[in-house]
């Protein structure tokens with residue numbers, strides 16, 4: 001009789017792959033059930049003719065997190081993907097035509113800041129020290145652990161660290177202590193969008209993103225960031241994980257506070273000792289498990305979570321090569337108003353900040369016959385779970401017009417384009433109201449008290465991904481997969 005423990009991972013995003021690799025290595029016979037045709041979830045490659053694009057994460061930080069998933073199971077990460085550091089990674093362009101490069105080279109960064117404001121340049125070393133402290137605190141107390149009940153918060157070191165992580169100050173206020181020029185503040189405040197939130201609400205804790213970008217550095221993956229998902233998939237298969245695509249889980253069967261099996265659209269049933277839900281827990285937990293079997297996570301509770309920011313993305317294949325940086329941001333005129341419109345009114349900004357990623361600037365072979373522009377405008381999450389009427393074509397043209405007003409004329413050399421909006425994200429990945437990063441961090445409760453990594457009601461059901469701990473963004477979800485796998489291994 002086979003006594004090997006069985007694990008089923010629902011969803012083959014980065015968090016699911018990360019958990020599956022570790023579980024399989026530690027002796028669980030692991031199966032990933034993925035609804036889509038391919039693995040990687042929000043991180044995947046899109047091709048338009050000869051132009052290849054990364055959808056999802058364009059800015060990669062914390063490369064060691066991705067590498068250690070493989071090195072911890074005895075694999076050499078370099079055999080799966082290679083990171084290329086982008087020293088001067090982002091060009092920030094402001095409405096008055098001035099610009100500010102962001103660089104992880106400290107001398108260069110000080111030169112850049114002094115071009116705009118001498119005092120901000122003088123304060124930069126102190127800023128770097130502060131954000132490093134915030135990172136170290138989070139890394140020590142939050143990043144490498146699961147939270148599975150309220151008791152997990154009852155620790156004095158944790159309480160102390162939560163208080164020192166500047167929970168009561170907002171990110172905008174934090175940045176104003178160091179930087180005096182509105183343009184510089186704007187550029188740093190954009191970090192709030194990396195966690196899908198507003199700098200006027202998100203706690204200063206997330207100043208730590210400054211350490212990741214300016215201290216640790218920004219990376220690109222050779223051949224495109226989707227190589228990370230492809231590498232994880234290859235490693236998982238090499239270790240023996242069974243990966244089944246086009247296998248959508250539609251129901252979970254619970255008996256005596258245990259999930260015993262899950263059922264898929266194709267009519268198959270998968271039994272296991274332990275289950276990891278990588279699909280967004282805010283949409284899939286309520287969908288798969290009857291409300292009566294999850295009294296601690298009622299539908300009302302689900303509705304109380306504020307979704308993170310969403311995005312309207314255009315992938316534009318052009319025959320022309322533009323004078324653009326790998327990461328380039330065009331700031332709108334009314335940045336504060338834009339966050340207000342998105343989070344308070346549920347509207348797009350009227351003069352939105354536009355982010356462009358053109359990986360062909362670093363690796364021209366990604367798009368040999370022109371540029372591959374990934375163009376992103378912050379979008380409000382969907383208002384409810386129903387389809388919303390929205391004119392995508394009109395919005396696409398509006399974005400081109402905004403860029404033309406800033407001197408970037410894409411339409412004359414546009415060969416093909418593809419639009420992904422919040423509704424597409426909700427349809428394709430079952431993302432909670434189209435959110436990029438699961439739950440927003442605009443409220444203290446949602447920052448520090450995210451949904452747990454484990455069901456309170458079905459004890460063998462665990463959660464990994466952006467809606468749970470430690471948070472959204474590609475390195476965080478990979479950590480959540482690792483943390484959950486380690487927790488399961490300890491217990492089983």
Ligand SMILES: Cc1cc2nc3c(=O)[nH]c(=O)nc-3n(C[C@H](O)[C@H](O)[C@H](O)COP(=O)(O)OP(=O)(O)OC[C@H]3O[C@@H](n4cnc5c(N)ncnc54)[C@H](O)[C@@H]3O)c2cc1C
Pocket residue numbers: 010011012013014015016033034035036039040041042043055056057058059060061247248249250278279280284311313376425428429430436437464465466467472473474475477
């Ligand atoms: C436009 C965009 C830009 C981004 N930019 C960045 C960035 O620059 N840097 C960064 O770090 N992060 C970025 N992110 C966020 C990052 O992509 C996500 O945090 C990360 O990829 C989420 O991984 P995940 O495993 O938690 O979820 P997902 O990738 O959503 O994976 C979940 C998987 O579960 C599957 N699934 C769901 N329900 C079921 C079911 N019932 N049965 C079977 N399968 C199911 C889904 O199809 C999906 O494949 C961006 C995201 C987007 C969309």
